[in-house]
């Protein structure tokens with residue numbers, strides 16, 4: 001493996017930003033497979049590799065827009081109070097179009113009594129961050145979205161997850177969605193707040 005320098009690694013991590021506007025350009029299957037594989041290289045509690053991904057493209061992706069619009073209803077009041085009007089409008093448009101992202105990935109946790117609940121969830125989010133970073137390396141943009149959780153049951157049905165045995169046993173849980181595509185904007189880096197985030201002890 002070619003060694004990457006610490007500078008290259010930190011530059012990759014720091015250049016990751018949530019992308020919410022995408023070019024009208026398909027993402028090749030082999031690129032998506034590499035991104036998913038990066039996700040599946042993440043560590044996981046008891047090495048259960050309990051992530052489950054559902055990749056949605058094409059017509060099915062178009063169908064999802066009506067669900068995304070519905071998830072907006074659950075969030076819009078909070079955001080209206082929090083965001084300045086121009087950003088609120090941008091976010092509303094994003095929920096209505098998903099920024100024209102050609103690929104959606106829904107990340108589920110396969111929970112099990114044998115493992116603590118929060119560990120299961122943490123493992124999936126480790127994979128999701130690996131995928132965010134892989135997108136940067138591939139010249140793609142990505143936005144992780146908790147919004148589908150507003151309409152969890154409907155998303156489960158939309159994806160056909162409700163038909164799966166693990167779901168029927170109450171073991172499959174939607175944790176987030178990711179929208180992926182080639183970036184069509186360059187948002188400013190969201191500033192990092194460092195105060196009070198780290199406590200050192202010895």
Ligand SMILES: Cc1cc2nc3c(=O)[nH]c(=O)nc-3n(C[C@H](O)[C@H](O)[C@H](O)COP(=O)(O)O)c2cc1C
Nearest residue numbers: 016017018019094143144145146147148176189190
């Ligand atoms: C768990 C999680 C849920 C998120 N949900 C949404 C979402 O529903 N909609 C959205 O536009 N962005 C969502 N984001 C993206 C955050 O808004 C974004 O990461 C944050 O503002 C920092 O910006 P950055 O990713 O550009 O650094 C989510 C991020 C995470 C980690």
